[in-house]
Amino acid sequence: EAGVAQSPRYKIIEKRQSVAFWCNPISGHATLYWYQQILGQGPKLLIQFQNNGVVDDSQLPKDRFSAERLKGVDSTLKIQPAKLEDSAVYLCASSLDRVGYGYTFGSGTRLTVV
């Protein structure tokens, strides 16, 4: 079974620029999550999708972050404009259902904002 695919692996941008990350979950996984992991901290949930609908985006900074999951498969997370404090690893995870069945994480995208 293929894992959760994320790209790019690394990204360096200047502050105020925009950036987008892509995630392709495990085939058949209806639930998709984006997490932000700042260096030295645990991952923080940004948004959760169930198929192509948003279940929870309470911690998503909506003034600069946006995410979509068209057709209920792959997903894109965008930051516009980026700030220095957005430097982090962005992790995508997917799950077969919504009852804590288990989560598979991708390798993440490491973003550096300079």
Place this chain on the structure above:
Amino acid sequence: AQKVTQAQTEISVVEKEDVTLDCVYETRDTTYYLFWYKQPPSGELVFLIRRNSFDEQNEISGRYSWNFQKSTSSFNFTITASQVVDSAVYFCALSEPGRGADGLTFGKGTHLIIQP
């Protein structure tokens, strides 16, 4: 309010010693799930265990064991006879699916260093 507390920021032990990583959680839900993940230097999150709130039975998997105590809201993780390959950051996490969303709330992690 912090929902998952890992008070130990860093632990360093010599190989073959036993080590326990503490996790204290906070929730008002009766149905919840607790997890432990390992994050080696390569960065990926490796799933170790999932435990639901109705199952307080302790679990052992090889050198790993977990002690779940609802009375103290703790879910501690013990590595017996530690090895250098156990060196990593370990995260405890909580899921509360009863609220309609089941994303994980992570602790800040414990950096475990196993010295040869």
